[in-house]
Amino acid sequence: MREDDTPPGTAPCAPGRLPLLGHLLPLLTRPVPFLQSLADHGPVVRIHLWHRPVHVLTDPELVHRLLVEDAAKTEKGFVFDKARGLLGNGLFTSEGAFHLRQRRLVQPAFHRDSIHRYAALAARLAAAAVARWEPGRPAPIEPRMYELARDIVLEALFATRPRLAQKARIDRAVPVVLTGFVQRALYPSPLLEKLPVPANRRFDAAVRDLRTVVDEIVAQAAARHQGQDPDDTLLSLLLTARDEETGLAMAPAQVRDEAVSLLLAGTETTATTLAWLFHELARHQDLQDELSEEVRAVAADGAVFPGDLPRLERTGHAISETLRLHTPNWILMRRAVAPLQYDGVLLPPGAETLFSPTALHRSPKLYPDPLRFDPERWRRPGNLARPRLFIPFGAGRHKCVGESFAWTEMLVVTAAVLARLRLRLATATPLRESATAATARPRGPLLIAEPR
Numbered sequence: 411m412r413e414d415d416t417p418p419g420t421a422p423c424a425p426g427r428l429p430l431l432g433h434l435l436p437l438l439t440r441p442v443p444f445l446q447s448l449a450d451h452g453p454v455v456r457i458h459l460w461h462r463p464v465h466v467l468t469d470p471e472l473v474h475r476l477l478v479e480d481a482a483k484t485e486k487g488f489v490f491d492k493a494r495g496l497l498g499n500g501l502f503t504s505e506g507a508f509h510l511r512q513r514r515l516v517q518p519a520f521h522r523d524s525i526h527r528y529a530a531l532a533a534r535l536a537a538a539a540v541a542r543w544e545p546g547r548p549a550p551i552e553p554r555m556y557e558l559a560r561d562i563v564l565e566a567l568f569a570t571r572p573r574l575a576q577k578a579r580i581d582r583a584v585p586v587v588l589t590g591f592v593q594r595a596l597y598p599s600p601l602l603e604k605l606p607v608p609a610n611r612r613f614d615a616a617v618r619d620l621r622t623v624v625d626e627i628v629a630q631a632a633a634r635h636q637g638q639d640p641d642d643t644l645l646s647l648l649l650t651a652r653d654e655e656t657g658l659a660m661a662p663a664q665v666r667d668e669a670v671s672l673l674l675a676g677t678e679t680t681a682t683t684l685a686w687l688f689h690e691l692a693r694h695q696d697l698q699d700e701l702s703e704e705v706r707a708v709a710a711d712g713a714v715f716p717g718d719l720p721r722l723e724r725t726g727h728a729i730s731e732t733l734r735l736h737t738p739n740w741i742l743m744r745r746a747v748a749p750l751q752y753d754g755v756l757l758p759p760g761a762e763t764l765f766s767p768t769a770l771h772r773s774p775k776l777y778p779d780p781l782r783f784d785p786e787r788w789r790r791p792g793n794l795a796r797p798r799l800f801i802p803f804g805a806g807r808h809k810c811v812g813e814s815f816a817w818t819e820m821l822v823v824t825a826a827v828l829a830r831l832r833l834r835l836a837t838a839t840p841l842r843e844s845a846t847a848a849t850a851r852p853r854g855p856l857l858i859a860e861p862r
């Protein structure tokens with residue numbers, strides 16, 4: 411049968427399917443353009459990853475149905491099956507009634523009062539980080555943003571700073587783990603995971619080490635709490651949370667899994683967004699000056715208080731535009747657990763689906779001149795009132811639990827940087843994106859920071 415000769419009720423197959431590999435090559439080598447190109451073939455398009463058929467949704471209304479209206483008929487899918495086995499059953503990987511219960515337990519840690527406390531610690535750490543940057547020396551921005559985001563999440567989670575050696579172990583493990591679990595989900599057979607090759611050994615060691623180091627830090631914090639009033643950290647809230655129905659505390663292994671989930675979900679995402687934002691501002695000096703003025707009108711030294719954040723309106727637009735054009739989670743997925751029907755295509759239980767928030771955010775039908783970095787578009791009426799079309803934090807029951815935390819952190823860090831420094835590109839090398847397993851990162855010119 412020809413690929414476009416699609417029987418009723420089934421989705422058309424994307425062109426370019428290779429024997430054995432299916433569509434793996436374009437997905438791995440040019441993921442975002444490939445997923446974007448699928449919109450030309452219909453709202454539901456079938457691709458193959460090895461032997462596994464996966465349905466790609468290219469229409470935002472269908473994505474909304476999948477995430478929100480049909481949430482109870484889905485689970486997270488094959489990549490998360492793999493992640494759960496390796497990283498435990500924290501919020502990021504858990505499903506169903508267990509996930510809802512855990513979400514209710516974790517959510518209070520992200521209420522407004524707690525977020526205000528995290529804002530103060532983000533401001534302190536950002537100011538210290540900015541003071542350490544060497545003026546005039548070209549340097550990549552991503553590692554700086556990663557270290558800062560990692561420190562902010564670690565301190566918000568655990569209060570006292572983990573020992574340097576523990577931090578170094580976390581830094582070694584996180585990138586290997588984040589890339590490795592997606593790679594493993596794409597192996598054609600689980601037997602390949604057992605091969606004693608360096609990549610498998612490195613990955614297994616990183617998973618072990620991440621769990622051990624988080625166990626150690628949880629134990630240190632739990633010992634500190636014993637007999638004392640709990641402090642205001644996320645970890646304290648996890649340790650003292652009680653299930654509404656049973657009154658039971660979380661098992662220590664579950665506390666560890668939640669901490670691992672928050673650490674993994676909350677570090678690279680904000681770090682990548684901030685790195686893209688600073689690259690874009692280095693390319694758009696007028697905009698950078700405008701935002702710097704806005705920040706300094708609110709706080710001359712850049713140390714903004716949580717109550718001031720709504721006044722950073724233009725800075726907020728620039729962050730929204732970064733989340734649109736450079737959405738960190740370029741791919742999300744779900745699996746049907748009950749029959750679904752989208753645009754006449756039947757998805758039986760077990761059918762895997764995926765979609766790319768980045769591809770939707772770059773659709774010319776939704777965002778004119780989509781590849782242009784244009785924070786002005788967030789000033790136009792209507793854009794912010796279209797939550798179905800703008801989903802950097804997902805939607806529905808798995809929507810990012812750290813969204814307000816992330817927004818606060820990104821505004822506070824941006825203010826700290828722009829009040830004190832001017833950023834410019836060290837060379838004219840074009841900015842590129844490299845979509846790793848977990849996030850789409852900037853690759854491009856080094857940045858130079860100069861005092862303002």
Ligand code: HEM
Nearest residue numbers: 501502675676679680683739802803804808810811812816
């Ligand atoms: C710019 C920053 C961030 C972005 C773009 C982002 C994006 C997302 C997205 C798209 C999801 C949904 C995944 C899905 O539906 O499969 C998600 C879930 C999640 N995020 Fe974030 N995130 C960010 C920051 C954070 C931070 C700072 C934390 C914690 C401190 C965090 C913790 C989580 C957790 C635990 C989940 C799983 C929620 C659940 O399934 O109930 N994220 N995030």
